[in-house]
Amino acid sequence: MLDKSKIPNLKVIAFDADDTLFINETYFDETEKKFCGLMEDYLSHQGISKELFKIEIDNLKLYGYGIKGYILSMIEAAMNISNNTIPVEVIEKIIRYGKELLEKPIVLLDGVEETLESLYGRYKLIVATKGDLLDQRRKLHNSGLGHYFHHIEVMSDKQEVDYLDLIKRLEIKPEEFFMIGNSLKSDVLPVLAIGGHAVHIPFHTTWAHEKIDHKVEHKNFKALNTITEVLPLLEL
Missing domain, CATH: 3.40.50.1000 (HAD superfamily/HAD-like)
Structure with missing residues (x-):
């Protein structure tokens, strides 16, 4: 002590x-839930979260910590989970989720x-x-x-x-x-x-x-x- x-x-x-x-992590959790809902036709929510986390950790050496790297990791996870078949509209939603995260109130x-x-x-x-x-x-x-x-x-x-x-x-x-x-x-x-x-x-x-x-x-x-x-x- x-x-x-x-x-x-x-x-x-x-x-x-x-x-x-x-507050910070609460907003990330909310965004991840929305991302999992967006991708749930491809994989379970648990599977989506696991894949996203793996990509986030792999990308830390390139992007560092922060929301912008998180947005890129969500896009990469969506591409991997969908086997590169994800529609552009989904990518647009992911980018919007990221921008909303950047604009959260303090x-x-x-x-x-x-x-x-x-x-x-x-x-x-x-x-x-x-x-x-x-x-x-x-x-x-x-x-x-x-x-x-x-x-x-x-x-x-x-x-x-x-x-x-x-x-x-x-x-x-x-x-x-x-x-x-x-x-x-x-x-x-x-x-x-x-x-x-x-x-x-x-x-x-x-x-x-x-x-x-x-x-x-x-x-x-x-x-x-x-x-x-x-x-x-x-x-x-």
Whole structure:
């Protein structure tokens, strides 16, 4: 568990964006259900989801994370599932689903603004998130939260090396870095591995790629239920 006495020199608090500050995965789930309904004449919904997920993972090295890569993966999945017989009208619908996903409203999660207001001015606050640069900056701008953050980092991935690069540019030590996010795989494990501090705040739905199958136990780790619980953890 995280011991407050262990972080007297804490300088930077980083927040993941999607499903930590505002809703994201819920919209992807809704889009996937529509995609499965569109393709259900070819395969079961379970089979369609499995094929789409496989293609998404295969394409990460080319497209990275984000909605635009997801749109391309849906089109590729539709072509594979239909054996390249999918009508152009279906492709048009998939593109429309993607555009609708890009235009979803920004819904802040409970307690987010209250927490940022309490931390603002006490620590350097940043966003450290994955995804498409343009889309993530748009969401942060539309969220109305941008003024709380000193820096916004849209990362191609969240591996140890990515966090080390970020910490180097912030000119701090790993033990002065505190990460808050909903993904144990991306927001917690790599940060703990480099000597930082991490908090996990689960969201009710998580992309399969971000799930892990073991419990996290580390002196610099804390699992919370809501983002507001960060405040008493930092004695605020």
